[in-house]
Amino acid sequence: MLFAVAAFGIALLAVTLWCSVTVLRMKDLPGWRRAFPLVCLLAASAASALRAVGIPEVAGAVAFPLNLAALVVALSETRAARRRGEAPARG
Numbered sequence: 001m002l003f004a005v006a007a008f009g010i011a012l013l014a015v016t017l018w019c020s021v022t023v024l025r026m027k028d029l030p031g032w033r034r035a036f037p038l039v040c041l042l043a044a045s046a047a048s049a050l051r052a053v054g055i056p057e058v059a060g061a062v063a064f065p066l067n068l069a070a071l072v073v074a075l076s077e078t079r080a081a082r083r084r085g086e087a088p089a090r091g
Contacts, residue, residue: 016041016067019074026081033077040070 020037044066
């Protein structure tokens with residue numbers, strides 16, 4: 001069971017990172033909208049790193065919602081670009 005939870009977490013992190021970098025490469029968006037998913041992901045990583053110094057409450061309350069917010073914002077920006085007829089950046 002622990003392996004399945006770890007695999008899910010790693011997959012969620014990888015998909016979020018990929019989507020955030022895809023949005024970061026979209027040149028038609030303002031800079032703050034391009035960087036927002038990646039900033040959320042980095043803030044979630046910093047909050048999660050607080051577990052190592054003995055502050056797990058912040059990590060538990062902040063890390064997963066920030067990861068989820070980064071994923072939702074990145075996917076919505078990608079879908080909006082497709083609706084506008086622009087191909088999101090690949091690769």
